[in-house]
Amino acid sequence: MGTFAQQLINGISLGSVYALIAVGYSLVYSILLFSNFAHGGFIVIGGYTCYYALRSMGNNIWVGGFLALLATGIAAALTERIAYRPIRERTDIKLYLLIASLGMSIVIENLFVVTIGGRFRALPPVIPTNPVRLFGITTTSAFDLLSMVVAVIFLTGLQLFIKKSKWGLAIRAAACDLRTAGLMGVNVNMLISIVFFVAGVLAAVGGIFLSVRYTLYPQLGAITIKAFVAAVVGGLGSLPGAVVGSLILGLAEMLTAGFISSQLRDLVVFSLLVITLLVKPTGLFGKEPLEKV
Amino acid sequence: MGYFGGIIILLCINSIAAMGVSLLTGFTGIFTLGHAAYMALGAYTTAILTVQYGVHWFLAILAGGVISMTIAYLIGIPTLKLMGDYYAIASIGLVESIRLILENWQSLTKGARGYPGIEGFTTLPVALIFLVVMTIGMINLINSRYGRAFKACRDDYLAASLLGYNTAFYRILSLAISGFYCGIAGALMAGFMTFIQPVMFDMMKSTELTSVVVFGGLGSLSGTLLASTVITLVVELFRPISQYRMLIYGGILVAIMVLRPEGIMGSWEVWDLSKGLSFVRTKSKRGGNDGLS
Numbered sequence: 001m002g003t004f005a006q007q008l009i010n011g012i013s014l015g016s017v018y019a020l021i022a023v024g025y026s027l028v029y030s031i032l033l034f035s036n037f038a039h040g041g042f043i044v045i046g047g048y049t050c051y052y053a054l055r056s057m058g059n060n061i062w063v064g065g066f067l068a069l070l071a072t073g074i075a076a077a078l079t080e081r082i083a084y085r086p087i088r089e090r091t092d093i094k095l096y097l098l099i100a101s102l103g104m105s106i107v108i109e110n111l112f113v114v115t116i117g118g119r120f121r122a123l124p125p126v127i128p129t130n131p132v133r134l135f136g137i138t139t140t141s142a143f144d145l146l147s148m149v150v151a152v153i154f155l156t157g158l159q160l161f162i163k164k165s166k167w168g169l170a171i172r173a174a175a176c177d178l179r180t181a182g183l184m185g186v187n188v189n190m191l192i193s194i195v196f197f198v199a200g201v202l203a204a205v206g207g208i209f210l211s212v213r214y215t216l217y218p219q220l221g222a223i224t225i226k227a228f229v230a231a232v233v234g235g236l237g238s239l240p241g242a243v244v245g246s247l248i249l250g251l252a253e254m255l256t257a258g259f260i261s262s263q264l265r266d267l268v269v270f271s272l273l274v275i276t277l278l279v280k281p282t283g284l285f286g287k288e289p290l291e292k293v
Numbered sequence: 294m295g296y297f298g299g300i301i302i303l304l305c306i307n308s309i310a311a312m313g314v315s316l317l318t319g320f321t322g323i324f325t326l327g328h329a330a331y332m333a334l335g336a337y338t339t340a341i342l343t344v345q346y347g348v349h350w351f352l353a354i355l356a357g358g359v360i361s362m363t364i365a366y367l368i369g370i371p372t373l374k375l376m377g378d379y380y381a382i383a384s385i386g387l388v389e390s391i392r393l394i395l396e397n398w399q400s401l402t403k404g405a406r407g408y409p410g411i412e413g414f415t416t417l418p419v420a421l422i423f424l425v426v427m428t429i430g431m432i433n434l435i436n437s438r439y440g441r442a443f444k445a446c447r448d449d450y451l452a453a454s455l456l457g458y459n460t461a462f463y464r465i466l467s468l469a470i471s472g473f474y475c476g477i478a479g480a481l482m483a484g485f486m487t488f489i490q491p492v493m494f495d496m497m498k499s500t501e502l503t504s505v506v507v508f509g510g511l512g513s514l515s516g517t518l519l520a521s522t523v524i525t526l527v528v529e530l531f532r533p534i535s536q537y538r539m540l541i542y543g544g545i546l547v548a549i550m551v552l553r554p555e556g557i558m559g560s561w562e563v564w565d566l567s568k569g570l571s572f573v574r575t576k577s578k579r580g581g582n583d584g585l586s
């Protein structure tokens with residue numbers, strides 16, 4: 001019972017980190033309808049910015065975290081400006097955007113390999129990881145609880161931004177139909193920059209937590225594949241879907257690791273993807289009927 | 294055989310694999326990040342059949358191709374019936390899963406340390422004959438009814454389906470054939486290296502295959518062969534600065550997509566070039582006349 005509760009908490013905590021990443025990815029997908037493979041790069045940028053900010057400006061997680069979020073948001077918006085906008089403005093073919101995003105993900109990852117080196121680094125101990133006794137049933141790490149709380153805060157913030165603000169309204173309109181939103185007077189380029197900025201900020205939060213969990217290295221971004229799968233399980237382009245999908249994925253992964261074999265956890269993720277596509281291809285919350293060919 | 298002969302064999306193998314990806318990405322317009330998985334399947338099937346069961350290498354190579362084709366077909370059914378990036382995401386999952394299975398199925402694949410002692414059957418003539426036969430096969434396929442159906446699915450799946458093409462069938466068929474090509478390439482790789490390891494077929498290899506096709510031109514077979522030659526040679530020449538290799542790949546991918554998304558050759562073939570030039574000339578002449586009148 002104790003182990004089960006522990007794995008449950010681990011799973012939800014991991015799932016909430018995936019959710020931060022998957023929501024950003026899904027947000028971009030809902031507007032531009034392509035998988036931004038450079039999203040993993042944003043995580044790495046967030047992690048490394050936080051690492052260097054902490055190292056050079058004293059171990060203050062507030063400063064480091066803020067700088068990491070800001071830098072990653074700007075990097076994400078810049079990525080869109082440099083690599084995607086020229087393609088977007090010329091053609092409608094999503095394949096070109098996919099290839100460009102693959103290129104950007106390779107560039108970001110290898111920029112870190114070449115300049116900083118592929119060494120594994122641990123963030124300075126600014127985020128508490130000491131064990132916490134929970135309701136007398138189980139012991140868990142303070143870090144797990146913290147990552148859940150932070151994820152909830154950021155996801156609520158995003159929800160408020162999307163539901164209450166004017167730009168949020170524009171994002172919702174663009175998710176329905178980008179072209180029509182543009183014709184109604186929404187500054188589409190500005191909107192897409194904002195979407196990428198928000199996605200980058202969320203990815204940075206995920207990146208900081210992932211680099212505490214798994215240490216920091218340039219290939220850390222490869223973990224976004226799980227966020228992509230989570231987004232598909234929840235329904236591509238749907239934000240609540242991305243959150244629920246991430247939680248399911250985190251739980252499935254941790255329960256497999258805890259009770260079957262930790263080597264099988266990635267296989268479980270992939271099987272979950274295939275099962276979703278076979279049984280309910282729209283995912284749990286996919287609203288629009290998918291185009292089936 | 295020597296170093297030079299080795300490079301030629303490697304060239305043949307890479308070209309066969311790149312042709313497979315070219316069919317899927319260039320001619321059918323489906324993005325993949327996991328074709329190294331099919332190479333791994335082909336390589337391991339051949340290795341296990343020849344070493345453990347004493348099957349003749351030629352049959353083992355074909356078996357490798359067929360196994361890859363079957364797996365590709367099975368993956369294609371859930372993912373390619375849907376429009377969207379489902380196959381792209383599944384392909385990353387696939388390459389990771391195959392690697393995990395190969396590393397953990399100790400009794401069959403000898404795990405992460407690799408599979409030694411494979412007969413060195415891929416000699417220069419064998420590699421060249423395979424390349425020639427597979428190239429002729431691909432040219433015929435692309436210029437056949439099927440090839441036109443693939444291109445129709447790429448350019449406008451709605452129009453293609455209105456013309457009575459079962460686009461899902463053609464998309465899955467294209468994936469299966471491209472899996473076959475990569476399986477054969479992997480099998481030849483096993484016979485060339487005489488030692489295979491799961492890490493030889495990772496994401497980086499998949500990325501390389503996709504990059505080759507993009508460099509060469511989406512929808513140009515000779516472009517793919519040309520790019521495959523150039524890249525194999527460049528990789529050999531620049532071994533000393535190999536840490537920059539991926540960075541340069543990524544940069545070039547983005548640059549090509551931004552500046553010239555058609556790649557080096559566009560959709561032209563080398564053998565169309567003389568025809569092409571005269572076509573361009575007549576077109577410009579006609580254009581001039583239009584300007585005058």
